[in-house]
Amino acid sequence: MSELESVALIASKTPQPGIFLEGFQHIYFLEYKLTSEDDSAVKRAIAEGLMADKVEVVVSFGKTAWQRLQPRWTPATLEPFTTINGEQGHRAPSTQTDVFFWLQGHDIGEVFDQAVQIQTAMQPVAKLMLEERGFDYHHEMDLIGFEDGSANPKTDQLKHDAAVIPKGQPGEGGSLVLSQKWVHNLPKWNQVPVHAQEKVVGRTKDENVELEGDAMPDDSHISRTDLKVDGVAMKIYRRSAPFGGVKKNGLLFLAFGCELIRFSSQLESMYGLTEDKKIDQLLNFSTAVSGSYWFAPAQEDLVEVLQ
Numbered sequence: 529m530s531e532l533e534s535v536a537l538i539a540s541k542t543p544q545p546g547i548f549l550e551g552f553q554h555i556y557f558l559e560y561k562l563t564s565e566d567d568s569a570v571k572r573a574i575a576e577g578l579m580a581d582k583v584e585v586v587v588s589f590g591k592t593a594w595q596r597l598q599p600r601w602t603p604a605t606l607e608p609f610t611t612i613n614g615e616q617g618h619r620a621p622s623t624q625t626d627v628f629f630w631l632q633g634h635d636i637g638e639v640f641d642q643a644v645q646i647q648t649a650m651q652p653v654a655k656l657m658l659e660e661r662g663f664d665y666h667h668e669m670d671l672i673g674f675e676d677g678s679a680n681p682k683t684d685q686l687k688h689d690a691a692v693i694p695k696g697q698p699g700e701g702g703s704l705v706l707s708q709k710w711v712h713n714l715p716k717w718n719q720v721p722v723h724a725q726e727k728v729v730g731r732t733k734d735e736n737v738e739l740e741g742d743a744m745p746d747d748s749h750i751s752r753t754d755l756k757v758d759g760v761a762m763k764i765y766r767r768s769a770p771f772g773g774v775k776k777n778g779l780l781f782l783a784f785g786c787e788l789i790r791f792s793s794q795l796e797s798m799y800g801l802t803e804d805k806k807i808d809q810l811l812n813f814s815t816a817v818s819g820s821y822w823f824a825p826a827q828e829d830l831v832e833v834l835q
């Protein structure tokens with residue numbers, strides 16, 4: 529039995545499996561704003577979209593949509609994403625909508641077919657607000673040439689602790705989710721010498737080792753995101769993927785957390801909304817163009833809500 533299976537035995541509810549399945553080559557983001565007032569039609573459409581055997585589909589909901597479909601309870605910390613205006617003029621815009629499908633697969637044809645199936649089911653009840661196709665780049669690298677996900681929690685237990693709402697809380701077995709589309713300025717980034725890029729990220733490029741002591745700047749990406757709040761490490765489980773082509777490209781940032789503060793504290797620190805007012809140097813090379821918070825319910829709660 530894997531560690532995750534033993535964890536599932538003590539947790540009363542089961543996270544959607546796609547959250548923890550890694551190693552896919554193709555991903556797809558679909559974000560919808562509900563247009564229909566008919567709850568039963570909405571539920572049927574989502575259920576149809578989720579019918580899949582070759583592709584992993586994880587569905588999550590914005591706060592308003594969740595409260596509409598499940599009026600009895602809401603995860604304690606779930607809120608809509610609100611636009612962040614950074615200390616030095618950088619912005620993380622809110623594009624919050626209602627339903628988010630995250631697809632992962634090994635075959636782009638199958639992933640595309642599933643995306644079409646979802647769109648066909650959802651089109652009568654919702655408007656597609658964001659669509660983007662992501663891909664694995666050189667085994668989990670970001671397009672900036674650094675591995676993405678290295679400091680993710682390592683064991684199944686640690687991933688679960690970071691990503692899943694604990695037993696006894698509303699939404700137990702589910703996750704809070706942050707999705708953000710980031711557009712890179714790769715021509716600008718690629719002009720930066722490697723040792724300076726390493727200072728921006730906070731890790732070495734080839735060996736992928738975290739910088740230490742005086743070598744680690746306060747405004748590196750790692751310094752801004754490796755945080756503790758009231759003694760608690762703000763661990764999240766990141767599942768981002770690159771997207772785009774040679775002219776426009778970037779990162780589909782995606783992360784799962786057991787509480788919203790895990791994301792909001794990191795974002796505030798990146799955008800300089802902290803005492804030291806320093807901003808993450810990565811912001812000078814990449815721009816967030818979308819941002820939403822979601823709730824990915826446990827399997828049991830999803831089945832109940834879609835009935």
Ligand code: HEM
Pocket residue numbers: 670672674675676677678679680706708710729731749750753754764779781791794795810814815
């Ligand atoms: C353009 C957008 C972004 C890029 C290219 C990016 C890239 C990276 C890279 C290369 C690393 C180092 C390797 C690793 O541990 O994965 C990293 C670490 C990390 N990133 Fe990002 N990231 C982005 C946005 C974000 C955002 C929006 C957040 C949080 C809201 C975030 C949270 C983290 C965390 C928590 C770590 C690990 C810190 C630690 O060492 O404990 N990143 N990211």
